[in-house]
Amino acid sequence: MIAVELRKMLRRPRTWATILLLNALPTLVAVLLAVTDLGPRPGTGPAFLSAVLSDGTLFPLAALAIILPLFLPIAVAVIAGDSVAGEAQSGTLRYLLVRPVGRTRLLVAKLISVIAFVLLAVVIVAVTAYVVGSLLLGDQPLAASVSGTTLTPEQVAVRTALAIGYITLSMLGVAAIALFLSTITDSPLAAALGALAFLIASSLLLTLDAAEALQPYLPTRYWLSFVDLFRDPIFWRDILRGVGLQAVYVVVLLGAAWANFTTKDVTS
Amino acid sequence: MIRTAALTKRFGSILAVDGVSLDVRAGDIYGFLGANGSGKTTTVRMILGLVLATSGKIQLLGQPMPGAGRAALTEVGALVEGPAAYGHLSGRANLGLLDAMGKGGVRRTRARRIDEVLEQVGLAAVGRRPVKAYSLGMRQRLGLAAALLRQPRLLVLDEPTNGLDPQGIREIRELLLQLHASGTTVFLSSHLLAEVEQLCTRVGVLDRGRLVLQDDLAKLQAPxxxxxxxxxxxxxxxxxxxxxxxxxxxxxxxxxxxxxxxxxxxxxxxxxxxxxxxxxxRSLEQVVLAATDTSSHQVGVTR
CATH class of the missing domain: 3.30.70.100 (Alpha-Beta Plaits)
Structure with missing residues (x-):
């Protein structure tokens, strides 16, 4: 069942088109940087972007920081929002359920396929960025932490892997919102846009001083904290809070999705 | 094969299905008749565990639904409210995915079974084309092929000849009769009286959510x-x-x-x-009209 869902996801042209688009923006940025040699001043622009002109191997982190605020959440919301509602809209949901596939199993398989998509997308973006960065951008091994000290290549590799894990978990929060909405509506568009509306509201409230009391609980609050993994020593506080917060969102929303989907009349 | 007791479904204030007690026996070709909006599809969906009943009991192949759905449904093939498939995949790939998705789809025999059902429904020549290039009739045939894939004991078909030309309708009718002869029970929901009259051995008539008639066709049409x-x-x-x-x-x-x-x-x-x-x-039409004329409620009225 899970294998079939993964196969379905991997055989869909849309999956690859999305991943291609996710790679397009960082690659364009890399080309522009290489051609103009105009990096943002340190401390401005997306994280790590000022460093990549000298050390291209840091570009995977810059690429992730570029797609994290908007591109990646959109892709995840679209894929996760489509997972149940898309089957409902195309009418295949009823045939899956009378096949029979248990509703809980179906939901779990969909969730795993969404997680697989997020991991696949993040890893492909990181690898592409590494290749692009090595080819186009600077080759002086800088390996500088955000704090100014030097990291060994091993340290950079470990921390990059941790960053990928952290970003995946953050995106899982988005996926949980979209998946929950996907079990409520039969329209994949509504589910994806609903999840995005939630994220946009969250980002907006983060800029508002009056919403300070709410801010620690907003899903996007700690997304960019993965940068803290590259401080020396690692600044864990926000990362751990981010992990905890996403875990709560994921558990609560997936629970709600399960409760709703297993007791719902499938009339699509 | 299918037995329901006082099956009722309420959507908000609308009573869609009201105390329906169906009895489909092994070996029947059961014609489930009713006008559009009479509650046929909701009843079929409840039998298959898609819609959860407000009250009443359902037994499918002797097992309670929806509780025993995983066991009972493996021996049921269904076509509910039109076919559905993934448009970017071929008919053959669609059948393969569906078969791999749950229990009872033995991998070793999959390719052979898919060949067989595509042949049976007359799609052998186009099985490799993507479904988005199929006509409505071809999609309908593919839906039927999916229902037949695991040689079910019971076929639940909702409007199976929808979108087919007269030649296609005849082919499907012959296929169903052939399956019936080899021991498959068929539950056919339809609003086409002629189709049911030509095919079925027993009929049930649903009118505004109530079962107003259930009997052998031969008895209903006796001199x-x-x-x-x-x-x-x-x-x-x-x-x-x-x-x-x-x-x-x-x-x-x-x-x-x-x-x-x-x-x-x-x-x-x-x-x-x-x-x-x-x-x-009496023609089936006269029988059905006589049975449905007796109740005078309007569709969807709160009762």
Whole structure:
């Protein structure tokens, strides 16, 4: 069942088109940087972007920081929002359920396929960025932490892997919102846009001083904290809070999705 | 095979299905009739565990639904409210995915079973084309192929000939009769009386959520005890059949008495020319209309 869902996801042209688009923006940025040699001043622009002109191997982190605020959440919301509602809209949901596939199993398989998509997308973006960065951008091994000290290549590799894990978990929060909405509506568009509306509201409230009391609980609050993994020593506080917060969102929303989907009349 | 007791479904204030007690026996071709919006599809969805009943009990192949869905549904093939498939994949790939998705789809025999059902429904030549290039009739056939894939004991088909041309309808009818002959029970939901009349052994009629009739088709269409006579010699016939004529309509007479041979002998010996003569049978349409006319509620009215 899970294998079939993964196969379905991997055989869909849309999956690859999305991943291609996710790679397009960082690659364009890399080309522009290489051609103009105009990096943002340190401390401005997306994280790590000022460093990549000298050390291209840091570009995977810059690429992730570029797609994290908007591109990646959109892709995840679209894929996760489509997972149940898309089957409902195309009418295949009823045939899956009378096949029979248990509703809980179906939901779990969909969730795993969404997680697989997020991991696949993040890893492909990181690898592409590494290749692009090595080819186009600077080759002086800088390996500088955000704090100014030097990291060994091993340290950079470990921390990059941790960053990928952290970003995946953050995106899982988005996926949980979209998946929950996907079990409520039969329209994949509504589910994806609903999840995005939630994220946009969250980002907006983060800029508002009056919403300070709410801010620690907003899903996007700690997304960019993965940068803290590259401080020396690692600044864990926000990362751990981010992990905890996403875990709560994921558990609560997936629970709600399960409760709703297993007791719902499938009339699509 | 399917047995429901006082099955009821309420959507908000609307009573969609009201106390339906179906009884589909092994070996039946059961015709489930009803106008659009009479609750047929909701009933079918409840039987298959898609819609959860407000009250009442369902037994599918002797097991309670929706609780035992995983066991019972593996032996059921279904076509519910039109076919559905992934458009970017071929018909063959769609069947393969669906088969791999749950229990009972043995991998070793999958390719052979897919070949067989595609052949059965007449899609063997186009099985490799993507489904988005299929016509409505071809999609319908693919849906039927999916239902047949695991040689189910019970087929639940909702409007299976929708979108097919007369030739296709005939092919599907022959396929269903052939499956029935080899032991498959068929539950066919339809609003096409002619289709049900040609195919089914038992019928149930749903009217505004209630089952108003459930019986063997042969019994419903049994001779009425009257004989229909067509004759150009109206006046002479009337004299001969004094008092036995119940209804007259130009050269057609409805005569009391079931013995057509006796009547024929009497008319001919009395010099009445007979162009047509036979026992009167009610058509399914008359049966259904008579059964549904008795209740006078409107669709969707709160009760």
């Amino acid at each position: 009425t005890g009257r004989t229909v006579v067509h004759t150009p010699d109206q006046d002479r016939a009337r004299v001969l059949l004094d008092g036995r004529i119940e209804h007259r309509d130009r050269d057609r007479l409805v005569v009391r008495g079931a013995d057509a041979a006796e009547l024929n002998a009497m008319l001919v010996s009395g010099g009445v020319r007979v162009t047509e003569l036979g026992p009167e049978r």
